[in-house]
Amino acid sequence: NAGVTQTPKFQVLKTGQSMTLQCAQDMNHEYMSWYRQDPGMGLRLIHYSVGAGITDQGEVPNGYNVSRSTTEDFPLRLLSAAPSQTSVYFCASKGNSYEQYFGPGTRLTVT
């Protein structure tokens, strides 16, 4: 199993550009989520999904969209990038156990 994969690893955007961060898991997990990690603030939940076709907002959803058309994939879209979205983004999935499995992260810089 590859676990949770994320692409790209690094990305630089200009203010106003849009892009999609990709996340995929091969563990057949129903629950998937996106977090952002900022220094001194831990992880904050952006959006999550409890299954294909179902998504919901987390703590900091503004400026981000998600969709879940398959169990495996959960892309995160930045509609119009802003410098405040400079962060490290982690995708995670969870099966029936308590453990969340994290991807390696995407480091995004918005200039």
Next chain:
Amino acid sequence: GDSVTQMEGPVTLSEEAFLTINCTYTATGYPSLFWYVQYPGEGLQLLLKATKADDKGSNKGFEATYRKETTSFHLEKGSVQVSDSAVYFCALDSNYQLIWGAGTKLIIKP
């Protein structure tokens, strides 16, 4: 709402020292509690968990006990190694979401 507070870092110790990283929480009900570890340049990995009061989670020499009376879940290790240098996050499970502490950076000097 639910929240997690952990001691600020960085925590700097010498190899073989005793480690404690404090974590306290505020929650309704009795959530599951976790410690995750993030090594440099990597994602987070589950280190240990406890699902009910008085449970002790343990892994790789680390331990933490779920203390309902003090709403705490402190992480301990008897003898740290340089390879334990990482950022440690305390978290609680609240309705499908993990609520995270801010993380504590641990630096172990040889």
